[in-house]
Amino acid sequence: MKLSQYISLSIILILGYGCTSNAPVTKKLTQQQRVEHMLELEFWRTYDPALGYVPRERLRVAVLQTRAMQQAMIERRAPDDLIPKFNERGPNDIGGRTRAIFVDMRDADGKKVWVGSVSGGLYVTEDITVGRPDWKNVDDYLENLSVSSIVQDFDDHNIMYMGTGEGYGGGIARGVGIFKSVDGGVTWELLSSTENSAFRFTRSMAIQPETGFVYAATGTGGVLQSKDGG
Numbered sequence: 760m761k762l763s764q765y766i767s768l769s770i771i772l773i774l775g776y777g778c779t780s781n782a783p784v785t786k787k788l789t790q791q792q793r794v795e796h797m798l799e800l801e802f803w804r805t806y807d808p809a810l811g812y813v814p815r816e817r818l819r820v821a822v823l824q825t826r827a828m829q830q831a832m833i834e835r836r837a838p839d840d841l842i843p844k845f846n847e848r849g850p851n852d853i854g855g856r857t858r859a860i861f862v863d864m865r866d867a868d869g870k871k872v873w874v875g876s877v878s879g880g881l882y883v884t885e886d887i888t889v890g891r892p893d894w895k896n897v898d899d900y901l902e903n904l905s906v907s908s909i910v911q912d913f914d915d916h917n918i919m920y921m922g923t924g925e926g927y928g929g930g931i932a933r934g935v936g937i938f939k940s941v942d943g944g945v946t947w948e949l950l951s952s953t954e955n956s957a958f959r960f961t962r963s964m965a966i967q968p969e970t971g972f973v974y975a976a977t978g979t980g981g982v983l984q985s986k987d988g989g
Contacts (some may be wrong), residue, residue, distance in 0.1 A: 766830050858925060861909040862887075865916045865943065873944065875906025877925045883944065902949055908964040914971060917943045918988070926960025926978030933959050937975060938964035939989055950989040957983065 788796065793968040805813045859875030863883075874894075880901060884892040908922035919940055924934020938955030941945060953961075957980025965974045975984040
């Protein structure tokens with residue numbers, strides 16, 4: 760036999776062996792078999808090895824205990840007149856999540872409200888108490904529209920801060936830092952000191968009333984402090 764014939768025969772044998780699978784073939788169960796399988800699983804889940812059988816009388820005890828716990832929770836619940844009632848105030852034509860809500864301290868009546876949208880930017884309404892408040896977008900041309908937090912200075916109410924970047928669920932919406940306004944939210948400037956990776960996800964902000972120190976809780980930099988307004 761020639762060398763070429765030996766090679767051809769070897770290739771055929773190798774290919775034939777490679778096509779032969781030793782993997783077990785999964786057989787599709789019938790509906791009856793699936794039901795029986797589930798019943799068997801349920802049996803072993805509730806089986807008590809110490810008794811040698813399924814103590815079905817315990818199921819009744821478990822049901823009674825569950826009902827007692829539910830009743831206790833109902834009795835501990837606050838009266839209906841103490842439970843806050845919420846009415847939708849919009850904006851109902853803008854999609855996205857709202858992470859920040861802030862009542863403007865300059866409004867003695869508490870009607871002016873700011874909200875921050877994760878994907879839509881900053882909005883403000885002059886009267887939150889009406890049935891359909893008129894929401895205005897503050898600035899569509901900010902460097903970032905993922906607003907996650909809003910705070911206002913306790914002494915000078917014209918000074919406001921706005922954190923960007925959602926930072927929840929694996930950092931869905933990345934921010935660019937913290938914006939500051941010195942004219943009551945009319946215009947906003949990005950603080951250069953926050954243009955770094957530590958402020959990409961500013962989840963929450965707060966201002967210390969006595970000192971005016973600004974705090975930012977971020978997803979990548981931890982809790983950060985500014986003693987000079989950023």
